[in-house]
Amino acid sequence: MSEMLEKARKYEAEQGLQIKAEDRPAFHVSPYVGWMNDPNGFSCYQGEYHLFYQYNPYDTHWNSMHWGHVVSKDLLHWEYLPAALAPDEDYDKIGCFSGSAIELDDGRQLLIYTAVDQETLEDGTARDIQTQAVAVGDGKNYKKYEKNPVITGEDVPAGGSKVDFRDPKIWKDEDGFYYAVVANMMDDGNGRILLFRSTDAFQWQYVCVLDHSDEKLGKMWECPDFYEVDGKHVLVVSPMAMMPDGLKFHVGHSVIYLTGTYDKKTHQFIREDVQPLDSGIDFYAPQSMLTPDGRRVMIAWMQAWPNSKFVPDGVKYFGQMTVPREINYRNGKLIQQPVREIENYRGEHVHYEDVEISDETVLNGVDGRVLDMTVKLKVTDEFKKFTIKLAADETYDSTITYDPVREVLSLDRSRSGYMYDILHTRDIQVKPADGEVTLRILMDRFSVEIFINDGSQTATMVLFTPQKADNISFAADGKAQISVEKYTLTF
Ligand code: FRU
Numbered sequence: 001m002s003e004m005l006e007k008a009r010k011y012e013a014e015q016g017l018q019i020k021a022e023d024r025p026a027f028h029v030s031p032y033v034g035w036m037n038d039p040n041g042f043s044c045y046q047g048e049y050h051l052f053y054q055y056n057p058y059d060t061h062w063n064s065m066h067w068g069h070v071v072s073k074d075l076l077h078w079e080y081l082p083a084a085l086a087p088d089e090d091y092d093k094i095g096c097f098s099g100s101a102i103e104l105d106d107g108r109q110l111l112i113y114t115a116v117d118q119e120t121l122e123d124g125t126a127r128d129i130q131t132q133a134v135a136v137g138d139g140k141n142y143k144k145y146e147k148n149p150v151i152t153g154e155d156v157p158a159g160g161s162k163v164d165f166r167d168p169k170i171w172k173d174e175d176g177f178y179y180a181v182v183a184n185m186m187d188d189g190n191g192r193i194l195l196f197r198s199t200d201a202f203q204w205q206y207v208c209v210l211d212h213s214d215e216k217l218g219k220m221w222e223c224p225d226f227y228e229v230d231g232k233h234v235l236v237v238s239p240m241a242m243m244p245d246g247l248k249f250h251v252g253h254s255v256i257y258l259t260g261t262y263d264k265k266t267h268q269f270i271r272e273d274v275q276p277l278d279s280g281i282d283f284y285a286p287q288s289m290l291t292p293d294g295r296r297v298m299i300a301w302m303q304a305w306p307n308s309k310f311v312p313d314g315v316k317y318f319g320q321m322t323v324p325r326e327i328n329y330r331n332g333k334l335i336q337q338p339v340r341e342i343e344n345y346r347g348e349h350v351h352y353e354d355v356e357i358s359d360e361t362v363l364n365g366v367d368g369r370v371l372d373m374t375v376k377l378k379v380t381d382e383f384k385k386f387t388i389k390l391a392a393d394e395t396y397d398s399t400i401t402y403d404p405v406r407e408v409l410s411l412d413r414s415r416s417g418y419m420y421d422i423l424h425t426r427d428i429q430v431k432p433a434d435g436e437v438t439l440r441i442l443m444d445r446f447s448v449e450i451f452i453n454d455g456s457q458t459a460t461m462v463l464f465t466p467q468k469a470d471n472i473s474f475a476a477d478g479k480a481q482i483s484v485e486k487y488t489l490t491f
Pocket of ligand 1: 037038054065097098114166167222223284285
């Protein structure tokens, strides 16, 4: 093991222990200590779920990317393993950037990641070089391949940058080949996704371009994922610098999914539609895996780059993952739901049917910060605005408001303990389904994830509200009718 990895492992084991359990989320993954961004290597290996993450143990800000590592038997209760990778080779000295993992036929686990090196140009300025490298291991310790890197700028077809070339996502297809999609910036700044293939996951050949942003869907695309679900092919990407489009796409870093057809012989992907993957405030760089029982499950970084520079004072870690979400495809849309294992953690239960809401109302037993609650709202012309206040007391609240005239759901977390003037609000177009808007609200100590209308839309945001602010209330401008089903989650 390199000195650098040994140092990181020692540091995280000492420092991680100093973070009290109650200062972490109850069931969302947070870094052992320091900084976390993208999920990496989300996969099943020898009967356990493995998740790695972009990791800087030494600081709550991004730097010197390592890979942190956690394992789980049920996707909700996670245990820390020692850091898996450190930027300890010449070819990755600037960082071990995002990538993925797979179990090889010989039983070893292979990690494929972006190795970042730096070169000095003639004018003396430095420039990053991104290549793809692999490491193999036993689920805990990994050895980088001596012939790294395995995919380089030489493999990038004409018109693309050798600098912005990253985030390989690997899978094995029915034809026995390993495939990987890799993000690449084009010379004009647009993003595109390259497909590579290999017989052994060590020697790779370029196949084709799957899709590109074409001046319309942002510039550089990051963190591609490509899979089939319920008979549909889906390419997920995280574009930088999106232009807004009404309330469909918001400006800046976004996550979108492109659905279409894919010919497994010619490798042609023909895009038919594009949708946002999560319309909240904090969601980026998702990655998915296929579980042994055939479910497509996705997890994402529950943050976004612009807000991530604003780290609350005094915290020892920064960054969380979303809850792992089951993905299906129905009626032209991806449907997201928290993994069904969450039901094993449901405790105390209250249920209210057809309650009329006008002035601010508290329902007995409907409170708390770690919970799974479904609110069904009948959409009528008898109210102009319906609001749910979460994580509330006299100082704090986080609100979800529905406007039935504009058919807009609004989030507002400006009173949620984040003491910075950053993005705190988001408006989302939400059409009622069968005359109702259904909100499944999954709360952990520091987050709210909303699964709208059976998960056909989602909205995610993080909070820093002190835990004692645990009231929930409902109010309507007029008369609204709701049903509420709430479970306390206990871990
Ligand atoms: C996305 C990203 C990736 C890169 C990683 C670096 O959030 O920018 O493209 O591999 O983060 O930490």
